Amino acid sequence: DAGVTQSPTHLIKTRGQHVTLRCSPISGHKSVSWYQQVLGQGPQFIFQYYEKEERGRGNFPDRFSARQFPNYSSELNVNALLLGDSALYLCASSLAWRGGRDQPQHFGDGTRLSIL
Amino acid sequence: QKEVEQNSGPLSVPEGAIASLNCTYSDRGSQSFFWYRQYSGKSPELIMFIYSNGDKEDGRFTAQLNKASQYVSLLIRDSQPSDSATYLCAVLPSLHGSSNTGKLIFGQGTTLQVKP
Secondary structure (H helix, E strand, C coil): CCCCEEECCEEEECCCCCEEEEEECCCCCCEEEEEEECCCCCCEEEEEEECCEEEEECCCCCCEEEEECCCCCEEEEECCCCHHHCEEEEEEEECCCCCCCCCCCEECCCEEEEEC | CCCEECCCCCEEEECCCCEEEEEEECCCCCCEEEEEEECCCCCCEEEEEECCCEEEEECCEEEEEECCCCEEEEEECCCCHHHCEEEEEEEECCCCCCCCCCCCEECCCEEEEEEC
């Protein structure tokens, strides 16, 4: 079975631009979460979507938005890019929204975003 | 106080030794605990999860949980150079503390170096 797939793998943008990152969860998984990981730090939670509804939002500005489609794939959008948005953006999927006991979150390979 | 704390390391052990990685967390109601391995430039890979006090073994890996002390650890027996990576501790917080999301809270990771 395919794991979590993310596209693109790498992206270079300039300040002020907009970016859309895409994620397809593991087949059967209905929950998709987005994380930002800057160099030397652990991933930071951005959003969670379950059954196409936002179930959680981390401490990120309104420039960050996301949505989930009927096939459970998801997009993360970031507007007005800043240098500080340079990071590895990770998508994780799980069967249920809590992703806890026996239903852990599995990560995709990530999208490395560089802002010039 | 950080929600999840890990010593950033690096932790250096000789090949064949036991590597001990530690993590503390602040939310006493946290329910599930995860260890992810992350190779340089790659995404986190789930290696263990635990939710009951005590030990859980899987091959060369043992996760240990002590909820009273709010402490979780990962032991790697017979360490191999291929185990050299950053190990991320992640916690699924209590329903109350997490505002009903499935977000994971990560530590900053411990870098493990296994020397041949």
